[in-house]
Amino acid sequence: MILGISFDSVEENRAFAEKFGYPFPLLSDPDRKVGIAYKAAEGPKERYAKRFTYVIGPDGKIEQAIDTKDPAGQASALLPTL
Amino acid sequence: MLRHILGELFAKGRRPMLKPGDPAPEFELQDHLGRLVRLSGLRGKRVVLWFYPKADTPG
Numbered sequence: 001m002i003l004g005i006s007f008d009s010v011e012e013n014r015a016f017a018e019k020f021g022y023p024f025p026l027l028s029d030p031d032r033k034v035g036i037a038y039k040a041a042e043g044p045k046e047r048y049a050k051r052f053t054y055v056i057g058p059d060g061k062i063e064q065a066i067d068t069k070d071p072a073g074q075a076s077a078l079l080p081t082l
Numbered sequence: 083m084l085r086h087i088l089g090e091l092f093a094k095g096r097r098p099m100l101k102p103g104d105p106a107p108e109f110e111l112q113d114h115l116g117r118l119v120r121l122s123g124l125r126g127k128r129v130v131l132w133f134y135p136k137a138d139t140p141g
Contacts, residue, residue: 001124001128003129003130003132006133008136013114016114025115025117027109028112028113028114029109029111033109034107034111037107037109038131040133048136050097050133051135052133053130054099054131055128055131056121056129058125058128060105060122061102061103061104061105062101062102062104062105062106065101065102067096069097
């Protein structure tokens with residue numbers, strides 16, 4: 001399954017999901033705790049999450065780590081895993 | 083040798099991330115409908131965790 005995650009509020013994410021009709025949950029991480037744990041933020045004051053995508057295996061371990069800002073880490077690399 | 087040097091050069095431009103094989107840190111967060119989602123509750127499934135900078139920005 002796909003989970004989106006950002007530092008936005010639940011309300012902001014709800015508006016975002018409704019506008020684009022995303023069929024998957026958008027998680028709200030306002031204190032950046034999860035972002036920091038996944039290195040997508042350097043501290044609790046970081047404004048925006050880095051464009052990181054992780055594939056987490058059924059065993060709870062990271063399978064793939066993709067920086068989608070890196071041209072070598074395009075999101076298309078994900079398609080075979082879905 | 084050349085491959086090693088090139089690898090080091092490219093690695094420098096890369097931002098630090100968790101690596102394949104690392105345990106995915108546990109979390110429990112609210113989704114856009116206010117439902118609690120816990121990573122350990124999804125064990126047995128493959129999960130794509132997509133960090134995005136800001137709701138309603140392109141890309």
